[in-house]
Amino acid sequence: MQAIKHEASVVSGTEGKTVEQKLPARAAFKRRFPSLESADTSPVVRLLVQAIKAVVPPLLGLALLAMVWAVVAKSSGGSLPGPMSTWESAKLLFADPFYQNGPNDQGVGWNILNSLGRVGVGFGLAALVGIPAGFILGRFAFVSAMFAPVISLLRPVSPLAWLPIGLLVFKAASPASIWVIFISSVWPMILNTAAGVRAVPQDYLNVARVLRLSEFKVFTTILFPSVLPHVLTGVRLSIGVAWLVIVAAEMLTGGVGIGFWVWDEWNNLNVEHIIIAIFIVGLVGLLLEQALILLARRFSFGQGV
Amino acid sequence: MEKFVELQGVGKSFDSRKGRFVALRDVNLTIRQGEFVSLIGHSGCGKSTVLNIVAGLYDPSAGIALCGGREIDGPGPERAVVFQNHSLLPWLTCYGNIYLAVEKVFGQRESKAQLKARTEAALALVNLSPARDKYPHEVSGGMKQRVGIARALAMEPKVLLMDEPFGALDALTRANLQDELVKIVEATQATVVMVTHDVDEAVLLSDRIVMMTNGPAATVGEILEVKLPRPRERLALANDSAYHGYRSAVLEFLYQKHLRPAA
Ligand SMILES: Nc1ncnc2c1ncn2[C@@H]1O[C@H](COP(=O)(O)OP(=O)(O)OP(=O)(O)O)[C@@H](O)[C@H]1O
Numbered sequence: 001m002q003a004i005k006h007e008a009s010v011v012s013g014t015e016g017k018t019v020e021q022k023l024p025a026r027a028a029f030k031r032r033f034p035s036l037e038s039a040d041t042s043p044v045v046r047l048l049v050q051a052i053k054a055v056v057p058p059l060l061g062l063a064l065l066a067m068v069w070a071v072v073a074k075s076s077g078g079s080l081p082g083p084m085s086t087w088e089s090a091k092l093l094f095a096d097p098f099y100q101n102g103p104n105d106q107g108v109g110w111n112i113l114n115s116l117g118r119v120g121v122g123f124g125l126a127a128l129v130g131i132p133a134g135f136i137l138g139r140f141a142f143v144s145a146m147f148a149p150v151i152s153l154l155r156p157v158s159p160l161a162w163l164p165i166g167l168l169v170f171k172a173a174s175p176a177s178i179w180v181i182f183i184s185s186v187w188p189m190i191l192n193t194a195a196g197v198r199a200v201p202q203d204y205l206n207v208a209r210v211l212r213l214s215e216f217k218v219f220t221t222i223l224f225p226s227v228l229p230h231v232l233t234g235v236r237l238s239i240g241v242a243w244l245v246i247v248a249a250e251m252l253t254g255g256v257g258i259g260f261w262v263w264d265e266w267n268n269l270n271v272e273h274i275i276i277a278i279f280i281v282g283l284v285g286l287l288l289e290q291a292l293i294l295l296a297r298r299f300s301f302g303q304g305v
Numbered sequence: 306m307e308k309f310v311e312l313q314g315v316g317k318s319f320d321s322r323k324g325r326f327v328a329l330r331d332v333n334l335t336i337r338q339g340e341f342v343s344l345i346g347h348s349g350c351g352k353s354t355v356l357n358i359v360a361g362l363y364d365p366s367a368g369i370a371l372c373g374g375r376e377i378d379g380p381g382p383e384r385a386v387v388f389q390n391h392s393l394l395p396w397l398t399c400y401g402n403i404y405l406a407v408e409k410v411f412g413q414r415e416s417k418a419q420l421k422a423r424t425e426a427a428l429a430l431v432n433l434s435p436a437r438d439k440y441p442h443e444v445s446g447g448m449k450q451r452v453g454i455a456r457a458l459a460m461e462p463k464v465l466l467m468d469e470p471f472g473a474l475d476a477l478t479r480a481n482l483q484d485e486l487v488k489i490v491e492a493t494q495a496t497v498v499m500v501t502h503d504v505d506e507a508v509l510l511s512d513r514i515v516m517m518t519n520g521p522a523a524t525v526g527e528i529l530e531v532k533l534p535r536p537r538e539r540l541a542l543a544n545d546s547a548y549h550g551y552r553s554a555v556l557e558f559l560y561q562k563h564l565r566p567a568a
């Protein structure tokens with residue numbers, strides 16, 4: 001008991017010291033405002049302090065961005081719209097995001113949904129092909145060796161280089177951009193899934209061997225859950241790429257979609273709308289990424305992904 | 306009682322990038338049914354390798370390994386393994402990990418309720434009923450090890466293979482589980498092969514202690530028969546001269562005859 005106590009005090013002692021040393025500013029802050037962090041502050045206050053700490057730095061960053069933007073806009077002499085005029089324009093735009101005036105003039109909402117739809121289809125097909133392919137490549141060294149040169153050759157190709165092939169084969173804009181999404185997002189899924197299958201710990205497979213589990217049971221209780229975090233990593237990388245690529249592909253192919261919308265607004269010289277589109281693309285990408293991170297965390301089982 | 310597990314001239318070598326590494330050479334060992342055998346030796350000498358050969362997880366590179374008169378051909382649930390690193394599946398709860406094994410072994414013959422009861426009983430045996438629905442990463446190292454032990458015991462194997470099963474446990478839990486193990490083994494008449502580093506544990510539990518020489522090319526050095534009457538009381542043994550005799554015999558083998566060359 002004595003020894004344990006002693007050790008505990010030593011540990012907490014050094015810990016306290018390093019914290020103070022590492023964060024002198026924080027120590028000074030504590031000294032000046034003891035009421036903010038002392039033990040007797042109510043939980044409400046503490047929560048509030050935590051919330052402020054979490055919210056203030058990102059807000060400052062965004063404010064800085066807006067400031068730089070405003071300065072650049074001002075010095076450009078009106079050719080680049082500033083934050084305020086963009087904001088006004090956005091309010092108008094989002095007042096009616098779902099209007100329809102014929103095939104080439106639709107609300108921004110429709111454009112976003114169309115792009116998301118294409119990404120969804122191309123990406124879904126890529127998952128349908130890429131994940132099983134990854135399992136096969138990971139499981140069978142021969143197949144993996146067979147396809148390694150093909151994948152190494154095709155993977156570094158810029159997704160847009162595939163667009164002409166798509167147009168040639170499908171003879172239509174929308175399937176061609178779906179094709180581009182497919183081809184650009186299939187690689188991360190194949191490679192990550194295969195890596196995940198190769199990384200299944202031998203220990204787990206030994207458990208399966210001792211229990212003489214059937215192939216099906218090995219897949220459902222060991223391979224699949226073990227590989228799932230890797231699959232989700234692949235999915236996350238793919239969806240990032242897919243969302244990057246769709247804007248460029250649509251700019252080239254036309255039709256209804258956020259990429260085409262940007263191009264259209266450029267032709268109309270409506271720069272406010274282009275800037276809004278940039279924000280929309282960024283925001284949607286961020287949301288997709290966050291959703292997948294949450295999903296991955298749910299299925300990581302403490303394995304730290 | 307007749308011989309049950311038999312290793313005849315077993316050797317095992319591993320092929321690595323640096324060439325061939327001979328881990329075991331000419332291991333001969335016969336284990337009777339219902340016998341409790343400990344494997345002891347310095348770290349890295351090849352104890353786990355011997356155990357894995359009996360488990361069927363490794364094929365011997367030379368010689369032959371038999372169980373029940375038949376050549377060991379791959380692993381199976383009648384030879385349950387408590388792995389050195391517990392090897393629980395992280396996506397199953399403590400209950401789920403044990404249930405997986407119970408379902409596989411008894412699922413054909415028994416109802417869901419019976420399988421559930423078996424799983425609950427195994428958890429209770431290692432005092433883990435409260436941690437039933439926790440995931441492996443939510444419990445301590447010792448608790449994980451106990452789930453691994455419960456999983457193996459729940460399978461009611463003919464041969465129980467344990468690789469340092471009590472290594473990660475504190476002295477108190479260790480003593481409790483050792484006592485439980487002795488009771489279970491007595492009740493089920495299971496044959497046990499246990500790898501251990503702990504001399505006291507080996508003497509307390511074993512009918513025979515197999516002492517291995519240092520690797521590479523390790524083999525059986527000496528075999529010590531422990532003729533202490535059962536049931537063995539750990540408190541009474543503390544003052545038993547025979548007990549201390551066995552203890553020093555093992556210590557002498559490990560620290561005089563086969564002292565690990567300073568690495
Ligand atoms: N799969 C393998 N591939 C290559 N070498 C191996 C493999 N498994 C074991 N070895 C080597 O064989 C030797 C014996 O290993 P083993 O795991 O049986 O030792 P051990 O006696 O169980 O050690 P410890 O007490 O530390 O668990 C070691 O030198 C080890 O490096």
Ligand SMILES: [Mg+2]
Nearest residue numbers: 352353389468
């Ligand atoms: Mg070992």
